[in-house]
Amino acid sequence: MQDLVSLLPILGIFLIFWLLVIRPASRRQRKLQAVQRALQVGDPVITGSGVFGTVRSIDDDKVRLEVAEGVVLTVARQSVVGVVEDEQREHQDPVADDTETPTTHEEQ
Structure with missing residues (x-):
């Protein structure tokens, strides 16, 4: 009986570890x-x-x-981590057009 009581703290630590670390990680993995x-x-x-x-x-x-x-990349299916919602896409900065260069005119 005393041996069982001495194992309770170890079992409690394992249970807490499982609840805080292992269970949420497996949920995230299933969702992904x-x-x-x-x-x-x-x-x-x-x-x-x-x-x-x-x-x-x-x-x-x-x-x-x-x-x-016109630019297509081939990636592993596992590298895709999420579908982007419309709201997130609106916050992306548009890529600057490098073809336009500012002109400066110096008068002499």
């Missing part, structure tokens, strides 16, 4: 897998490295993302 399985062509997504793009095609383990007009 559900997002990756539900991907559809045309979805705006973000990858784990922070690349925003639009899904152009989906294979078993690869996704082709259009990140700019």
